[in-house]
Amino acid sequence: MIQVAFFDTKAYDRPSFERFGSEHGLAFRFLETKLNEDTVALAKGCSAVCVFVNDTVNASVIDKLYAYGVRLIALRSAGYNNVDVQAAFGKIHVVHVPAYSPYAVAEHAIALLLTNVRRIHKAYNRTREFNFSLNGLTGFDFHGKTVGVIGTGKIGRIFIDICRGFGMRVLAYDPYPAKDSGIEYVPLDELFALSDVISLHCPLTDGTRHLLNAAAIEKMKKGVVIVNTSRGGLIDTEALLEGIKARKIGAACLDVYEEEADIFFEDRSGHILNDELLARLISMPNVIVTSHQAFLTEEALNNIAETTVNNILSCFEKDGICDNELCYRCGRIEQCKKERMDKCF
Numbered sequence: 643m644i645q646v647a648f649f650d651t652k653a654y655d656r657p658s659f660e661r662f663g664s665e666h667g668l669a670f671r672f673l674e675t676k677l678n679e680d681t682v683a684l685a686k687g688c689s690a691v692c693v694f695v696n697d698t699v700n701a702s703v704i705d706k707l708y709a710y711g712v713r714l715i716a717l718r719s720a721g722y723n724n725v726d727v728q729a730a731f732g733k734i735h736v737v738h739v740p741a742y743s744p745y746a747v748a749e750h751a752i753a754l755l756l757t758n759v760r761r762i763h764k765a766y767n768r769t770r771e772f773n774f775s776l777n778g779l780t781g782f783d784f785h786g787k788t789v790g791v792i793g794t795g796k797i798g799r800i801f802i803d804i805c806r807g808f809g810m811r812v813l814a815y816d817p818y819p820a821k822d823s824g825i826e827y828v829p830l831d832e833l834f835a836l837s838d839v840i841s842l843h844c845p846l847t848d849g850t851r852h853l854l855n856a857a858a859i860e861k862m863k864k865g866v867v868i869v870n871t872s873r874g875g876l877i878d879t880e881a882l883l884e885g886i887k888a889r890k891i892g893a894a895c896l897d898v899y900e901e902e903a904d905i906f907f908e909d910r911s912g913h914i915l916n917d918e919l920l921a922r923l924i925s926m927p928n929v930i931v932t933s934h935q936a937f938l939t940e941e942a943l944n945n946i947a948e949t950t951v952n953n954i955l956s957c958f959e960k961d962g963i964c965d966n967e968l969c970y971r972c973g974r975i976e977q978c979k980k981e982r983m984d985k986c987f
């Protein structure tokens with residue numbers, strides 16, 4: 643039986659993983675703690691670890707996992723910026739779930755956007771107290787507005803389709819434009835200058851960190867609405883807050899936050915939040931923060947569990963080749979995965 647240490651377990655993770663795991667003879671050791679240098683020893687005796695977005699899988703953690711006999715890191719997420727794939731190469735295979743429900747994330751981005759622009763969060767609180775005043779609840783029509791989409795992969799494309807349904811003009815930026823998509827690609831500065839709404843759907847890399855910084859915000863329209871369901875590090879949060887305070891940014895819809903790792907996914911009510919920046923953001927009337935929940939639908943949870951279990955089985959039981967492996971053989975993680983016909987190592 644393949645033993646898998648499952649880090650950062652939440653109640654909503656277990657049912658689907660228990661079901662798919664037991665069907666295929668996997669034994670999950672569910673651990674509530676996150677994986678990092680202090681907790682890595684909990685993986686002793688397991689052949690694989692299953693990790694999520696805020697587990698720390700750096701070179702030092704990887705070396706320890708390897709010494710304990712762990713041979714697979716199975717990410718139960720699409721993004722893999724928290725795993726040093728290069729350090730793992732030659733030692734531990736890394737797999738991820740490239741798509742589990744791009745609809746879940748795109749729809750959540752829209753939910754945040756509609757809620758914020760139409761002040762639903764305010765109206766909800768008011769009517770619960772029998773306050774039926776409409777003062778301060780004025781929004782704007784999406785129809786006829788321009789939305790700038792940064793990253794036109796699986797999630798970005800679905801987000802674009804929904805925006806088109808609203809009758810919005812869509813502009814996009816992506817270094818790898820989708821061919822024959824009918825999407826109007828423009829340089830980033832043009833997207834900043836023309837968009838009423840800007841939504842981020844690109845991965846976090848060294849090149850995209852703080853893509854939205856003070857200089858970028860300076861180029862945007864007054865009143866622009868920012869949506870981020872990708873990764874917190876794409877935005878310089880201090881610059882965002884300054885933009886909100888200066889009334890340059892009209893609203894911010896954030897499902898991710900650059901310092902979320904030690905805050906999100908836990909009940910911290912009743913505690914004093916030590917993160918001044920996040921506390922200040924949340925206190926703003928035009929900011930909505932959800933704690934990295936865009937993926938959280940029944941469909942996505944089932945797909946994540948099923949794909950992860952299949953990834954683990956492919957690596958251990960079949961020919962060892964897994965389509966969802968993140969390979970660093972040639973240093974081009976995504977392309978290498980597509981071109982490779984045999985095992986990485």
Ligand code: NAI
Nearest residue numbers: 721793794795796797798816818843844845871872936937
């Ligand atoms: P994808 O890989 O299908 O698409 C990403 C797109 O970004 C690609 O078209 C790529 O060419 C583009 N891109 C790369 N560098 C760029 C740059 N510098 N500027 C603009 N575009 C760039 O990925 P997918 O599935 O659409 O996911 C997008 C992101 O959403 C993920 O990287 C992840 O960080 C985030 N995500 C968030 C979730 C949540 O629960 N909040 C859940 C799942 C993903």
